[in-house]
Amino acid sequence: MIEWQTVAAEPAGMPAEVEERLKDPRWSFRDYVLIRQIGEGPIARVFRAWRRETGQFVALKLLRSDRVTPPMIERFVAEVRAASRLRHPNVVRIHRVGTCGGTTFLDSEFVDGESLQVRLQRGEPFAQGAALRLVMQAARAVVAAHAAGLVHGDLKPSNVLVDGSRAKVADFGMWRVREDVREANEAAADVRSLGTLLGRLLGSCGPDLGRFVREACEGRLSSGAFLDALERRLAGIEPSPAR
Numbered sequence: 705m706i707e708w709q710t711v712a713a714e715p716a717g718m719p720a721e722v723e724e725r726l727k728d729p730r731w732s733f734r735d736y737v738l739i740r741q742i743g744e745g746p747i748a749r750v751f752r753a754w755r756r757e758t759g760q761f762v763a764l765k766l767l768r769s770d771r772v773t774p775p776m777i778e779r780f781v782a783e784v785r786a787a788s789r790l791r792h793p794n795v796v797r798i799h800r801v802g803t804c805g806g807t808t809f810l811d812s813e814f815v816d817g818e819s820l821q822v823r824l825q826r827g828e829p830f831a832q833g834a835a836l837r838l839v840m841q842a843a844r845a846v847v848a849a850h851a852a853g854l855v856h857g858d859l860k861p862s863n864v865l866v867d868g869s870r871a872k873v874a875d876f877g878m879w880r881v882r883e884d885v886r887e888a889n890e891a892a893a894d895v896r897s898l899g900t901l902l903g904r905l906l907g908s909c910g911p912d913l914g915r916f917v918r919e920a921c922e923g924r925l926s927s928g929a930f931l932d933a934l935e936r937r938l939a940g941i942e943p944s945p946a947r
Contacts, residue, residue: 817867
């Protein structure tokens with residue numbers, strides 16, 4: 705078994721929902737108790753899970769062994785390890801990654817909220833100030849990643865989780881080390897994705913903000929320039945929050 709982890713915590717009391725799941729061994733994986741599925745993709749499922757060793761709820765991604773190859777797993781683990789060095793309040797924290805019983809897993813911070821994709825699908829309107837604040841927080845995560853030599857490469861509403869008023873960027877299996885021209889292009893793609901995200905949240909906006917969104921979507925801004933411009937625009941609505 706390969707395993708790598710970054711954090712540990714003191715065990716806490718066991719919630720009733722965990723005790724209920726423990727009655728059925730099908731809901732257990734390693735030292736985790738699976739509570740409910742919260743996401744699914746082509747090669748993985750994600751569960752809200754209880755880690756018995758630490759007494760904490762986590763987001764547990766389990767890769768589908770029949771849909772991944774050894775090279776895919778090797779790259780996934782390498783990318784997760786690279787992304788783990790990123791520490792930022794707007795980034796979902798990685799706890800550990802490993803393989804057990806033929807299944808590769810990723811244990812990360814559980815965000816008790818929902819993705820922007822879910823809110824968009826509900827047709828929930830976003831006030832201009834709220835849209836700017838949420839995208840500004842995602843942009844801060846991207847700027848921190850680019851400064852650390854990382855790119856996301858798959859930034860989209862389903863990867864931006866919102867807990868209260870805080871946005872956190874997730875899906876670290878897609879973060880990559882920026883080493884060549886292709887990945888430099890992915891850094892520019894991150895900014896285009898931020899522009900697209902802002903445009904979707906706003907729906908419609910004035911001409912000045914519309915030009916800003918188009919500049920980002922066309923790749924004419926760096927992540928730092930995008931964040932600076934966004935903070936200036938937000939300052940015109942309310943005082944900019946402390947970073």
